Amino acid sequence: MLETSALACERGGLRLFSDVNLTLAPGGLLRVRGANGSGKTTLLRTLAGLTRPAAGEVRWRGNPIGDDYRREMLFLGHAAAVKDELTVLENLEFSSRFSCLEISESKIKSALESLGIARLADLPARYLSQGQRKRAALARLALSAGVPLWLLDEPFAALDDEGIAQLRKICAAHLAGGGMLVLTSHQDVEIACAAAWSVELRG
Amino acid sequence: MLETSALACERGGLRLFSDVNLTLAPGGLLRVRGANGSGKTTLLRTLAGLTRPAAGEVRWRGNPIGDDYRREMLFLGHAAAVKDELTVLENLEFSSRFSCLEISESKIKSALESLGIARLADLPARYLSQGQRKRAALARLALSAGVPLWLLDEPFAALDDEGIAQLRKICAAHLAGGGMLVLTSHQDVEIACAAAWSVELRG
C-alpha cells in the first residue's frame, strides 16, 4: 500500500541515501535502521510528505501522496507537539480533534490510561518529565486505531520499561488490526506482527 | 566525597522524594533509577546545585557545595547546550574553554574522534541529526578526565550502538582513573567500574 520507488534524499548538497525501494502492506512493520546521521529521520519525514525527495517518489495506494494520504497517515516526529500551557488532557483533545479522530470522554481517558498518565490529565504539560511528555504525545496513538499508516520516529526514546511495554502493546494491536507501521529506533524492541521488514541506511 | 543527607525535593508543592542519603567515593558509579517522572532529573539538578532542595543538603568533600564544587563537577542535562550557529568544533572549543579545561588542537581533535564526529567538525550544529548532536555535547567528556565528578542525565539516549560503546569506554576510563559518575538511564548499559551503587526513586 505504501511504496517508494528509487527514493533519494539530499541534505546540504550531500546525498544521504538513494534508490530506496520499499513496499509495505497491511499488517506490516518496517524498521528503519542505521547509524546516527544515516538519514532515518529524513526518510520518515519524506514518507510523511514534509521533505521533498531529491529523486523518486512516495506512493500510497498506487497514487502520489496528497490530501487523501494525509487523512490515512499519522506522523510523530521527535518533537512531541505538546503545548506547555495546556494540560495533558487538553493537549490530547486538541491533537486528536485536529486529526479528525472520533473522540469521547471515555476514549480519551482510556487512551491516557493505556500510557499510564491518567493521573497527570490535569497537569499543565510544562511540568512533565521528559518521559511523561513523550507519553502524552504517544497517547494519540491509542485513539488512532482507525488510521492505517503510522510513522514513528524514535517512539521508545525516554520511556521507562513500563512505558515501552505499553507502547509495544499498542503497536502490536495496531498491526494485528491490519495497520501499517514504520519506525526508527536505536533500541531493539520486539513487536509482535505478521510481517516485518527492515531497511538499513548507511552513510 | 559526594554526600547527601536527608535530601528532599518538591515540585509544584508535591514531594518527589525525601530522605535520600547518598555517598559516592572516588572510582564509584551511581545509577539513579526510577520510572518516568520519579524525579531522576530533579535529583541530578539538585546535585548540580541548580535546584534548591526542599530539605537536606548536598556536600562535597565535607562542605556544602559552592564555588570549589563547581570547579570539580561537570553536569550534562538532557539539553545538549549545542549552539545551532556554531560548528561542532567551535561548540566544543567554547564549552571546554568555558569550563576551564585545558585544550589544544590535538586534544580537541581526538575528543571528536573518540565520539566518531571528527568528520563533522566544521558542520554548523543546526544540521546535525539528533544522535550527532548528542555526540557533540558528549565530546566534552573526553576532555574532562581531570574533573572528578560527572553528573550525566540520560547520556545514552539517541545514541546508536557504536555511540553507546564509545561513551561506555570514556566512562569506564574516567572511573578507572578515580573519577566519580552519577547517571540516569532507562537503557541498562554495563559500565566497568570498581564500585557501583544504585538508588531507586519511586513516586
Next chain:
Amino acid sequence: MTSRLFQFAAPQAFFPIAGKLIPWFAVLAGVLALAGLYVAFFIAPTDHQQGEAYRIIFIHVPAAWVSMFLYLVMAGWAGLGLALNTRLSGMMASAIAPTGAMFTFLALWSGALWGKPTWGTYWVWDARLTSELVLLFLYLGFMALKAAIPDPVRADRAGAILALLGVVNVPIIYFSVQWWNTLHQGASVSLTRAPSMAATMLLGMLLMAFAAWMYSFATAFSRVRAIILERERDAEWVRLQRAAA
C-alpha cells in the same frame, strides 16, 4: 534548624495574629480619617491664593507619602524573603502591592485634579509626576510578573528582584523637585526645618496619613490571610482550621 523553623512556622503563626489585628486597624483607620477630614474641611483655613481647591492636599499628600512608603515596605519584605528564604515575606509583599498601587493611583489622580485649577492642566511631564507614574508601573509590573509565574516560590523570588530593582525610584520621586526645578511644589514638611505651613494643615495631613497607614495595615493583613490560606491549603493546620470553621 532555626531557619527551618522560621520557614515553616511563620505563616501559620502569623495567620491568627493578623486576624486579631485587622479590626483594630480598620477602626483606627476610620477614626483617624474622620478626624482628619474634620480638620481638613472645618478647621483648616481657606488658602488666600488657591481658595478651597487646595483642600485636595489632604488627600493628595498622604496618598503620595503612603504610596512611596508602602513601596519601601514591600521591597523590604521582598528582600527579606530573598535573603532568608522565609515564606511569609513573599506573601506580605504580594499583599501590600495592590494597596500601594491604589495609593499611587490616588496620588496621581488627586494631583491631576489639583493641577487643573492651579497649573491649568491635568498633566505635565515633569520629573516628580513622571517618577510617580513610574512607581505605578512598578507596582503593576510587580503584580503582573507574579501573576505570570505559576510556581509561588519562583514568583516570590522573581518579584523580589524586581521590587528591589525599583527601590531606586523612590528617592528619585522624593528628591526630584530638588534635582530639577519643575512645576511641582517642593517639600514643605521636613525634619530639619520648621514646617512652613499652618499647624492645622499639618495636623490634617498627618491625621490623614496615619489613617491611610492604618488602612494599609488592615487591607494588607486581610489579603495576606487569603494568600496564606490559598498557598497552604494542603497544610495540616489549614485543614484543621477549615474543619473547625
Next chain:
Amino acid sequence: MHSFVSVLRRELQIALRRKGDALNVLVFFIVVASLFPFGVGPEANQLRAMAAGVAWIAALLAAVLSLPRLFAADHADGTLEQMLVAPQPLALVVLAKITGHWLLTGLPLALAAPLIGLQYGLPADALGLLIVSLLIGTPVLSFLGAAGAALTLGVRGGGALLALLILPLFVPVLVFGAGAVTAGLTGINPSAHLSLLGAILAVSSLIGPWAACAALRVALD
C-alpha cells in the same frame, strides 16, 4: 471549518493560560503612547495633532512585537509539523491563527484607543474615526504580519528581520489610518481614506494567508 474553530479555540485558551498576555499588549500600547510626549515635548496642540499617528504607531509596534511569536512556539515544539501533515487544509489553520492574533492584539487595541485619544485631548468624532480606522486597519497587520512571520521562521535573529520586512508594508496602513483621523480633525471627508484602508484589507486577506502557507511549507522542508 471545524479545524478553524479548534485551532482558534486553542489559541485563545493558550493566551488565557498565559495570564493576561492580551492585557500585556494593551498595557504596552498605553505605555508606548505615553512615551511620546517625553520624547517630543508636552505642548497640547502638537499633542492633539499627533494623537492619531501615535496611536497608530503604537498599534503597529505592538503588532511587530507580538508577531515573532505567532508561529515560533508551534515550530519549536513540533505542532507546526503536525499541522502540515494533518488532513486539514493548512489555509484554514493559518486563518485561525491570524484570527486569534487579531482578537488578542488588534481588537483590544482598537477598543483601548479612546484612552489615548482622551490623554491627548482628541475630540469625540475624531475618536470615533480613530477606532473605526483601527478596526479596519489592524486586521491588515495580522494578515501581512503572518506572512512575514512565516517567512522569517527558523531564521535566527528573525525578530528584527521580520520588523524589517513588514514595517514597510505597514506604512500605507499607517498613512491611511492616521490620515483618516487627521482628515476628520481638519474637516475633510475621511471616507476616501477609509475605503482605501478597506481595499488594502481585502487584498491582504487574500495574499497574506496564501503567502504564509507557502512560506510555512518551505520553512519545514
Next chain:
Amino acid sequence: MHSFVSVLRRELQIALRRKGDALNVLVFFIVVASLFPFGVGPEANQLRAMAAGVAWIAALLAAVLSLPRLFAADHADGTLEQMLVAPQPLALVVLAKITGHWLLTGLPLALAAPLIGLQYGLPADALGLLIVSLLIGTPVLSFLGAAGAALTLGVRGGGALLALLILPLFVPVLVFGAGAVTAGLTGINPSAHLSLLGAILAVSSLIGPWAACAALRVALD
C-alpha cells in the same frame, strides 16, 4: 576575565553567523525613524523639534525588540544551565552578554544617529549631542534590559511582559537623552542632562547585572 572574553567572543561570532543581525537592528532603526513623518505630518520645523525624541524612541524600541532574545536561546538549548554550573562567576558571563548586546544594538544605533539627524534637518552641534547622549544612554538600556529579560525568562508571553516591565524604567533615559539635545537646540547648557544620564548609567551598571544574575538563578531553579 577570560570567561568574559570567551562569552563575548561567542556572542559576536553567533551574531556574525546569523548573517547581518546587527545590520537588521540598524535598518529597523532607520525604518522606524522614517515612519514618523508619515504618522505625524511632514512640517520641517516640527520635524526638527522631534528629531531627538524620534531617534531616542527608535533606539528604545530597537532595544525592546532585541531583548527577549538576550537569554532565551541560551535558555532553550541548555547553555544557560551550563553557565550556572560552570566554575566561572555568573556575573562575568552576564556582563559579557550585556556588553555583546550593547555592541550589537546600542553602538550601531549611536553611530547611525547622524543619518536620522540629517533626515530631520538637525544642525551639527545638536547632532553631536545626539550621538553623545545615545552613547551614554544606550548602555543603560542594555543593563536594565538584561535584568528585565532575565526576570521574564521562561515566562510565556514574556515579550510583552518584558516591554511592560522595562519601558517605564527606560523613560528617564529617554527624557534626559532627548532633553539634552533639545536643550542644546534651544541654547541651554545640556551638561546637566548628560551628567544625570551618566548617573543613571552608573546606578544601572551596578543593579542591572546583579538583578539579572539573581533572576537567572531563579528562572533555572
